[in-house]
Amino acid sequence: MSTSSSTPSSWSFVSTPTSNNPAVWGNADDGSCVAATGRIVAIMTISEIPITKIDGAETTLSEYDEKVLLIVNVASRCGLAPQYEKLEALQKTYGDRGFTVLGFPSNQFLQELGSEEKIAEYCSTTWGVTFPMFEKIRVNGKQQHPLYTELVKTPDASGKAGKVSWNFEKFVITPAGEVHRFRPHTEPDAPEIVELIESSLPAA
Secondary structure (H helix, E strand, O other): OOOOOOOOOOOEEEEOOOOOOOOEEEOOOOOOEEEOOOOEEOOOOHHHOEEEEOOOOEEEHHHHOOOEEEEEEEOOOOOOOOHHHHHHHHHHHHHHHOEEEEEEEOOOOOOOOOOHHHHHHHHHHHHOOOOOEEOOOEOOOOOEOHHHHHHOOOOOOOOOOOOOOOOOOEEEEOOOOOEEEEOOOOOOOOHHHHHHHHHHOOOO
16 A cells, blocks of 8 residues: 555545644555555554453454344432442343443442442342353543543534543444444433334344
């Protein structure tokens, strides 16, 4: 691939130039990218972002390709923790049809237990959680996990994007790659979430 700083005719902008970053163009045919400086760069899709399961196993969202995903930042000591029951109910109802909840513990709001072991035990013994759980992460700020860096770009129903506002904020990702955002006080079994899940799954 040429490293010329001229814009390749068949490529499109991946990012626009700023004072700190040159323009980047991407080739839709092979996924490769080149910066205006001639430096070749890699653009990572959300499904390729590394994530770590609560038992320490490394994976990515590509493990769940073709599934409807409900990603939620959880916290054991939060007043919204009873939502675990409804999250697990969704898992039991739709899990066999290509749906899964993915739980990401976070102490962002100072309401999560101290270790992954304690979190796993709490989820299992208190709520009977069977859906995949992951290691503790930061969902906002300088140490924000790259997954959430991407997720928070999605606006909610009112059109507001940006920071996660509290524990149990929900993002539904469809097999088509569409991301839908629901704020913490929207219950997991709210009609708008259930309808989205059902419309994104194969017919029963």
